[in-house]
Amino acid sequence: MVNLTLYTIKAVVMLDSEGGRVLAKYFGTDYASAKDQKAFEKGLYDKTKRSPHGEIILFDNQVVLYRFHEDVFFYIVGMPEENEVMLLHILNAFSDAVSMLLRHQISKRVILENLDLVVLALDETIDEGIVLETDPSAIVARVSKPRENLSDVPLSEQTLIQAYQTAKEKFGTALLK
Numbered sequence: 001m002v003n004l005t006l007y008t009i010k011a012v013v014m015l016d017s018e019g020g021r022v023l024a025k026y027f028g029t030d031y032a033s034a035k036d037q038k039a040f041e042k043g044l045y046d047k048t049k050r051s052p053h054g055e056i057i058l059f060d061n062q063v064v065l066y067r068f069h070e071d072v073f074f075y076i077v078g079m080p081e082e083n084e085v086m087l088l089h090i091l092n093a094f095s096d097a098v099s100m101l102l103r104h105q106i107s108k109r110v111i112l113e114n115l116d117l118v119v120l121a122l123d124e125t126i127d128e129g130i131v132l133e134t135d136p137s138a139i140v141a142r143v144s145k146p147r148e149n150l151s152d153v154p155l156s157e158q159t160l161i162q163a164y165q166t167a168k169e170k171f172g173t174a175l176l177k
Helices: 034-048 084-101 108-113 115-125 136-143 160-176
Strands: 009-016 021-026 056-059 062-069 072-078
Touching: 009 034, 009 084, 021 034, 021 108, 021 115, 034 056, 034 062, 034 072, 056 084, 062 084, 072 084, 084 115, 084 136, 108 115, 115 136
Parallel strands: none
Antiparallel strands: 009 021, 009 072, 056 062, 062 072
16 A cells, blocks of 8 residues: 655755766755665666756656756656656756746856755745645745735744845944934
């Protein structure tokens, strides 16, 4: 019997055309150490480098879907019993969102220059292995949302950086009075 769970994604990995890590996010405990992750990525690259058109493979007893853009491989890793069509939909959503955020210039250099946007897009797509969003437009809208006036947002709903900026602004205005 198949175990139904929300935790569908085991990893999201982006490798350059030589197998070097651009971005990797692992969910769960399968690849807890950096050594395990590096070995997994090397094996994954070695298996997929000859077919950069993107496919579905079974690697290390896991379903892996991948796509190649210019000089970057996008990989989505799921459980062996996971629905491949759903994994493909997630891969398409994430890679399309990244493409839209980077103005259709997906290369290692551009990704590294805009790594904050790419990581935010990943976080809006998948959280701890749970798929949150599969609409690339919605992902892009959340990532590139115009900056709100931070004083209008309750402190409990602000990120740590936003809370710091709010405190800095309030402290600065208090000093000027």
